[in-house]
Amino acid sequence: MSDSTPASATAEAGVGPALEGGAGPEPGVLRRLLRRPSGVVGCGLVALLVVVGVAAPWLAPRDPFAIDGPSLSPPSGRYPMGTDAFGRDLFSGIVFGARTSLLLTVLTSALVLVIGVAVGTLAGYRGGRVDDACMRVAEFFLVLPRFFLAIVVVALYGPGVERIGLVFGFTAWALLARVVRAEVLSLREREFVEAARAGGSGGWRIVVREILPNALPAALVYLGLLLGQVLLLEASLGFLGLSDPTAMSWGFLAGQAQPFLRVAWWMAVFPGAAILATVLGLNLTADALTEALGRRS
Amino acid sequence: MSGRYLAWRLFLVVPTVAGILVVGFVLVHLAPGDPVQALAGEHGDAEYYAFMRARFGLDQPLLAQFATFAANLLTGDFGRSFIQGRPAFDLVAERLPATLLLISASLALASVVGIALGIVAGSRPGGVRDLAVSGTTLALYAAPVFWIGQLVILLVAVPVGWLPVQGMTSPGSTSTGLAHALDVGRHLLLPALVLASQEVAAIARLTRTGLATELASDHVRTARAKGVAEWQVVGRHALRRALLPVVTVVGGRTGHLVAGTVVIETVFGWPGLGRLLVTSVGSGDRPVLLAIFAVAALAVVVVNLVTDLVYVRLDPRIRYR
């Protein structure tokens, strides 16, 4: 219950007992979320990422790969975040980097959700041997050293944002599966489920209609923290020089900056700040969501 | 918690690590490229490569290679480094102490600083100090660890001057004993601090929350009513319970610490396993790569196990099947 949580400090070291109330996510959650300052800031930052990422081609003043600026020039009116050794505009690079980050988070979320929910539901609903097997597999994936795997995969098979997403997606579903399984276990015997069963609804319909929506908030919390991890990992890989040079990503920019650290501070500062802001947003949202769901015990 | 459970968990360590190694081995050996180039350099001819390939068993089918690998593992033999020609195990053993030193120093620093900050924040929840600490820790937690390292170098080390930013010892130093320890300590300070910054956030926030909760609980209220001094209330009654989750968080974050170590060793030139990993991966030095992989896997598995056991020990509410 305690292994590699992408822990926010406010969540308990495992995401264990179920919510009170079993009729789906309460409509007041969003409101409660936004009433807290952490929720507002968090959601705001995440929304900023989404907006910038989606609107990148229109927001960026130049093609981030265009090499027509002055080499290594500090922030100025024309180039608000400076240029790199080839004269590429860093501001455009950051904007398109948001897009890459967005893609990465979507890919990872999709994988983690699909696999995690599938396995967790299967384990919780079936129980017994199936449950055992699923949880053993999950435990194994929990223990795999994720960063090492990512380095090995990227360095030996080639860089690529999708590859990072795949590595993360295939290794990080385990905790989510546990969360979902816990929800399923606790709700399986609930009255409304009995009632639904008595009313003739099939097993899977119950899962989808009644159980999953309850697991969703906890899943979102977990996901928010996890996605922060993915972005930090992508940044680290970029710093180590393992980034895809055709995908303008923040990690790639961070890697480019390293040889010029003392000569062009802006190349290192701005990508780092962008990552900081985004991960902060994700963490804050996850925290606020946790509090809004009344999980503090 | 039963001894049988303990035995079962201990028993599981071996197959888990083995499973991880299989994954690693397959990944490494399925990667494109002929490993003999890394082994033999680029100036040989076809005959030379065939000779080297046969010598190192690289012309065997994958399963045979894995069998040899597994058999050798049992004797602690990871093969010889392609690049350095020495046993991979030796290379890893040489670098391990530096990395262990860095990680322990970081954890120690993070615990001390984190708990201290957590107390400061949690003893008066909602106050100014609480917000300040929470804000800082949140930012630290969200920042890429290499970035913090770079900023520290630019903003702290370069202006201050006497804090070294490279290596574990002063160049050419022949000091021993206390002088040597001090030298290492001076070099350890910045990397350990930067690596600790991530953990500080987690620990501080957990301590804060736990403390705040405990301070609001009944028996603390009772103690206060009885007139027990505030510091005793905080120290004796509340803190012990509040520290429980810290243990588990530290254990659970081993994976991230390991990742952070790789990056920090690169930024500060710390001669540990992280640097060795990066160079091995770049040069295609498969035996060393797998040896490091094994060490990392073992570390994570063992730490997880220990953390689980400690947690169960400390909190009797949790039961395992």
Add this chain to the structure above:
Amino acid sequence: MGLSAKGDSAVRGRIGRVVVLAAAVAFVAAACSSTEETSSSSTVAGGEGPRGGTLVAATDADPGQFNPAITTSGSVHTGAELIYNGLVELDEAQQPVPELAESWEVLEDGARYRFHLVEGVLWHDGTPFTSADVKFTFEEALLQYHSRTKSSLSGVLDRIETPDERTVEFVFNQPYAPLLQQLNVTEAPIIPKHIYEGTDIPNNDDANLRPVGTGPFVFESYTPGSEVTFTANLNYFKEGLPLLDRVVLRIIPEDANQVASLESGDIQWAFNVPGVEARRLDGSDEIDLLRTGNNPGGANCIMTVSYNLDRPVLADVRVRRAIALGLDQQRFLDNVLFGQGAVAEAPIHSGIPFAHDPDVAMPGYDPEEAGRLLDAAGWGRDGGGTRTSRGVPGVPDGTPLSIDFLYFPTFNDYAQLAAAELAEIGVDLRIGDTALERDPFVQRVFVDRDFDTNVISYCNGTDPEIGVRRMYVSSNINTNPFSNAAAYRNPDIDRLFDEARAEVDTAARTDLYRQISDILVEDLPYYWLVETTNVRGYRTSCSGFGPAGHFAEAASCS
């Protein structure tokens, strides 16, 4: 410098040819050194400068072990070459000067070399050095494990004779001219027979980690990943050397950190000063720079783009020429090398002046002309996007002009700049999945031939026979790394290279290489971007450095 043993002519004439040829090469090579700009200090026996002190030097790779006779790894050599010697040393002009061999004779037109070894040389453990060590090193180490030696000598070296303890003779089964270029401490370091005899040399960890040599410095200690320390060899056979008491080789993987340490005075010599820092340090009072064309991989290196001539897309010389016209060499020099190096003005490096023709008609930078050529070749576009084919033989209509570009990850700056520049003329250069480390790179380029273009640092060496010929002759299209990557087949070129190899008269050779260069810039099987330079840095309080190998042999610090 190879001679083919064809026919018979007067023995004197044959010897004369070898000697004249060697002298000719020495003359023209000495007329222009391979260092390009500021001071270079030579290794002078009986050095000048204050004695004593410790030099702290920085390198970026951990040696791992100290036996340079069994590997060509640059990091091992950097760490080990202070400990050993070769039979000869190569001076600034890449010409052999005495080291362990105080004199030599070339006999039988280059089929037999006799070396007379210096008297009284001792190994660091006091054992006398003899010719048996030379024979042992070659037979048991170099010819077994050192890839360059093995591939170049094993076919032609018949045996090594040691008539007495101070004489060693190399006997070849045909005249072999380049031998003297291959006997310095980098190519053929001599290791001690009395330590390695009877052992499994590559696996002899004890000896490989506690090396005993004859060189200017004695191994003291090694902390893996951190540093290597050496002390002066008080019995060194070169009079008056070394001057320093101790050398510390510090491993600093990040080049920028090396420069920072150099500036703060923590170290006094840095092997790897990056271009952008070199530019900044040029006017510095405290730090001097030493530029050299020497790499661990060779001398006189040109960053060269190869075209895979077997691909239909690149079969048309107009396409190849257009790509060349679309690449701005000056920009590579400015933004990738930061001025440390030179634009390649000819296919053969300017460090081989008798073969380098500065007036040859290189394509230059002309994107408009590039566009016109591509249009004429059937690659058209509306607007600014990627071009598509219309009537290009071997390519279906409507195919986008998209080619891949393979490169070592350390050359990723070249890839990025090339991709950006070629995008402007409508060529989509794919660089995403093509950053390959050595194994997969060599596999794809030379074994599978699965690439469109790539960039390679082709080192020409000190004579075109060493590193130029292998790129262009049709007989060298094979799976060996860094052979004829383009798969260029031109019988005229083959013939001209053969003639140039056999030719003795330098003026005639110059003319032949000029003809070769003219054909090459017409055919463009490759495109030559920039000549690269390694920059070393050192504090002005120290002097007497060499560019590599025995870099600290005659160094001193005040």
